[in-house]
Amino acid sequence: ADLTTQFLELPLKNPLMNASGVWCSVASQLEALAESAAGAMVSKSCTLQPRDGNPEPRYRVINGERTFGSINSMGLPNEGFAYYLRYAQRHDYEQKPLFMSISGLTLDDNLTMVDSLKDAVIPALLEVNLSCPNVPGKSQIGYDFDAMDTLLAEVSSGYQRPFGVKLPPYFDMAHFDEAAEILNRYPLVAFVTCINSIGNALVIDIDSETTLIKPKDGFGGLGGDYVLPTALANVNAFYRRCPEKTIIGCGGVKSGTEAFLHLLAGATLVQIGTSLYEEGPGIFPRVLDELAAIMDDKGYKTIADFRGKLKTIA
Numbered sequence: 076a077d078l079t080t081q082f083l084e085l086p087l088k089n090p091l092m093n094a095s096g097v098w099c100s101v102a103s104q105l106e107a108l109a110e111s112a113a114g115a116m117v118s119k120s121c122t123l124q125p126r127d128g129n130p131e132p133r134y135r136v137i138n139g140e141r142t143f144g145s146i147n148s149m150g151l152p153n154e155g156f157a158y159y160l161r162y163a164q165r166h167d168y169e170q171k172p173l174f175m176s177i178s179g180l181t182l183d184d185n186l187t188m189v190d191s192l193k194d195a196v197i198p199a200l201l202e203v204n205l206s207c208p209n210v211p212g213k214s215q216i217g218y219d220f221d222a223m224d225t226l227l228a229e230v231s232s233g234y235q236r237p238f239g240v241k242l243p244p245y246f247d248m249a250h251f252d253e254a255a256e257i258l259n260r261y262p263l264v265a266f267v268t269c270i271n272s273i274g275n276a277l278v279i280d281i282d283s284e285t286t287l288i289k290p291k292d293g294f295g296g297l298g299g300d301y302v303l304p305t306a307l308a309n310v311n312a313f314y315r316r317c318p319e320k321t322i323i324g325c326g327g328v329k330s331g332t333e334a335f336l337h338l339l340a341g342a343t344l345v346q347i348g349t350s351l352y353e354e355g356p357g358i359f360p361r362v363l364d365e366l367a368a369i370m371d372d373k374g375y376k377t378i379a380d381f382r383g384k385l386k387t388i389a
């Protein structure tokens with residue numbers, strides 16, 4: 076099977092990449108992703124100034140007879156915008172595309188980072204995170220449609236180049252419609268990444284009768300197996316509603332099977348979060364081999380043969 080693909084006319088060796096926030100917070104991790112088999116990579120969502128984030132424990136896997144997923148309330152720890160811009164200026168773009176994720180605490184901070192990235196004139200692709208669920212006291216932009224509209228208008232007029240957004244999961248058809256209506260009014264929004272973690276879940280340990288993580292009384296973003304059907308729904312909902320835009324799928328990918336399903340649902344690229352956190356960059360060749368085997372079994376020679384071709388029941 077041929078796993079090559081394109082993203083906004085850029086040729087990629089394959090459709091896999093990390094999810095922002097996983098294995099991408101410091102230079103050594105970014106360099107490991109650059110060296111890995113991933114077709115692309117994204118840096119940790121950054122704020123203008125460095126942040127320590129929330130107290131630990133703030134990330135835990137949820138295990139039964141196997142790992143079912145993860146819960147996190149990192150609280151947006153990051154080295155600050157200038158650090159990731161410095162990495163982006165030395166990244167080898169011939170090796171693979173680099174996405175840079177920003178998640179400013181204010182509209183002004185987002186616009187300051189956007190201006191600096193524009194002035195840097197580098198091929199990094201901007202992913203504006205509208206969906207961080209873990210900054211205490213900050214509700215996420217993705218669930219405030221007026222704030223989302225304002226932010227997209229300001230970033231479009233400031234950046235004046237194609238960019239993308241990282242969306243939270245939506246759970247209501249009217250919300251898919253409303254979010255897509257806004258996105259479709261901004262032609263510079265070239266891609267949409269669905270989904271971020273399912274916000275404010277609560278995982279409890281029965282033996283200690285205690286929450287698994289410390290921040291926010293144990294409420295945190297859910298990832299892993301638990302979120303796959305919601306991730307596929309969001310990928311397909313925006314794939315149907317935003318025909319001019321490219322969809323990046325994220326959520327519940329741990330093998331070639333889930334990567335195939337995201338592509339079938341309409342994703343062009345597929346991000347891996349929880350499973351990458353647990354397995355490390357060695358997951359990329361494994362998932363690629365599994366995806367190629369599924370394509371061979373089904374007789375698909377290229378990703379274009381099945382991408383977006385999800386069938387419904389007549």
Ligand SMILES: C=Cc1c(C(=O)O)[nH]c(=O)[nH]c1=O
Binds near residue numbers: 148206207272
């Ligand atoms: C950027 C902050 C995020 C975080 C975090 O840093 O807590 N966790 C997530 O699951 N998604 C985010 O978007």
